[in-house]
Amino acid sequence: MIDDYLLRDLTPQVLGVLVRRGADFAAAEDAVKEALVEAVRRWPVEVPDDPGAWLITVAWRKFLDARRSASARVLREVAVTREPPSGPAEQVDDTLLLLSRCCHPALTPASAIALTLRAVGGLTTAQISRAFLVPEATMAQRISRAKRAVANERFERPGDVRAVLRVLYLMFDHGFAGASDKGRGIGDADLAAEAIRLTRQLAASVPHDMEVAGLLALMLLHHARRAARLDAAGELVPLTRQDRSLWDTSMIAEGVDVLQRALARDRLGEYQAQAAIAALHDDAASPDETDWPQILEWYEELMRIVPDNPVVALNHAVAVGHVDGPRAGLRLVDELDAGLPRRSAVAAYLQELAGNDAGAARLYVAAAEPAPSAAERTHLLKQAARLNQSRVVAH
Template sequence: MTDPRALDEDLLRRTAPAVLQVLVRRGADFTSAEDAAQEALIEALRTWPEQPPRDPQGWLITVAWRKFLDAARSESSRRRREERLEAEPPPGPAATRDDTLWLFFLCAHPSLTPSSAVALTLRAVGGLTTRQIAEAYLVPEPTMAQRISRAKRTVSGRRLDGPGSAASVARTLYLIFNEGYSGDVDLSAEAIRLTRELAGLVDDPEVHGLLALMLLHHARSASRTAADGALIPLARQDRSRWDTALIREGIDILLQALARDRLGEFQAQAAIAALHADAPSTQETDWVQIVQWYDELAALAPSPVVQLNRAVAVGEADGPRAGLAALAQIDPSVPRYTAVAAHLHEADGDRRAAARLYAEAAQQARSLAERDHLTRQAARLHAEEL
């Protein structure tokens, strides 16, 4: 029973995707169904505080279907469509497992750009408002509204040629996770929630590997920044602030995924994160095994970024000279190359070169927090040289 004194916005957010799924299953096209679901939510905001329904989801489905019928009747005079839509089904039923999975696949349709897939997933599956998504991605609300509208038009009426790609959905969710916290929405937490839901719908060890990776990274979130917003590198993080329950859960999920013997890139990344999370300190980290996992990851998903991170691990496992030798094989234009070079030169005792490289890396930084961190590193080494 909804509290008549206050509207449960979380309930609306959780219910909205299910309403959308039911309307689409009944024959509504994606865009019209989403519009009707939104009109039903607006009606709920207006009426629920005074007259809360006994069955909120059934109420929303009924009202949304009526809104869809009204819109369809006013926009089309074709009798065939009119007759098909005339009968109004009873409230419910709730969305099924296949409906939810279909919606995940549709929002990650290959015809969409990654940014559009992210926005549509948060809107249609996550139930976030356009304003919340816009604030999270630091763009004006009208801009995000246009992006979502274009995405809806793109997928409206499309049919998936196959069963849908869990890998595409996983990549979309990973993009959401990496945005972290912005505005009034914790996108990392939202991505974890959606990935949990996806993991319950598909039998895919890579989806579970992604969930493990997210949990292991999220477990360290409280220790990554200081009170003033300054970045804290892994080696200096207070590990007592890491969420051990999330770490245990992430490792358990990863082990179950690895036991399936269908290794993928998310499982390999999660294995690396698990070795970091399970170590009492940087010095006690199993860097040799981390290098081996980076080799696995490079074979699965080769990229300069993987090679860059591998060079750091090699520097820890075999010494900074070995790390610099591995770094020399990588294109210097790769983001963070200069910062890694600075770190390895400092570890090798060449503080003057490290200070210069930290200063160069600060000029190349892509965020204010990263620039400030690298500037502090350069200033620290300069001060120590005096």
């Protein structure tokens, strides 16, 4: 019987070996599927000592058989049959190689995430379609188009790790935000959890890349709060109002440990800086105990690393508002593009800190219309209603 370990961990490793040897995604996937069928037939009688190597050998032979029947390219087949035996040493490099192909710049972020979940995550098309809330046929077409887009790309060497990190970050963000809409489960997992799993795998592949460690720490430190993000009615709870006893302290401890080891290497990057900010929020036993001066220092460091990032500038304005006063934060918000997502919500928050409830209520309503999720929209409207009600009571 083939267990979940094989489907979720071993299969993508085998696929990575075939892709590195020159097989395109579609042909490689077909060969791996045939090897799995062969395993189902043989393994109940005798499980091989090295299941991964067995699958690689069988899948590669299946691929060559398919090639042989479709074409008479004898010279290429003779060359590839001389490949050295595969084994565990190949798996580390192939993880990054496969991720690099899935995260190719030619793909849109949504297509890159879908292809990564399919090829590296080992998830089915049905599972991925449920995560993205689209029909299975639509997701199948998206994945097929993504495969075709990178079919002719050669990947003898892994690509840009930063491109992989961006896709994994988007995957996590999509899944984490999806909790606001009552989750976007993928069977027994979800996008955020899958992003963490793949980032762990990548961290094992490139242990000396501190930004990979930084991203893993950032994911862990955010994911640790997930149980407190929704109330009993399924509505969004902002960080300042969350029940911190629901936070996963073991995950926070792991995230802090990963971050500290990365920072000790003194090769600071944007994900490490973001993780440091998340760690300071997680370290506060209550909102009033949040170390805003240190958070502001990290945001200023982050702005030096990514000087043209408007989202960082918006969050920096919040930190300034807590340290230098809400009016100072509002002045920074005024300098930002009026069309920036969540700009009105941040301005509303700072106006409320400044005691301008009427102005804050109007801004919360304005921020609700373009909100990216129903839960966030409901939350913003409730904030406006709360402030309006308090003004009525006061008068």
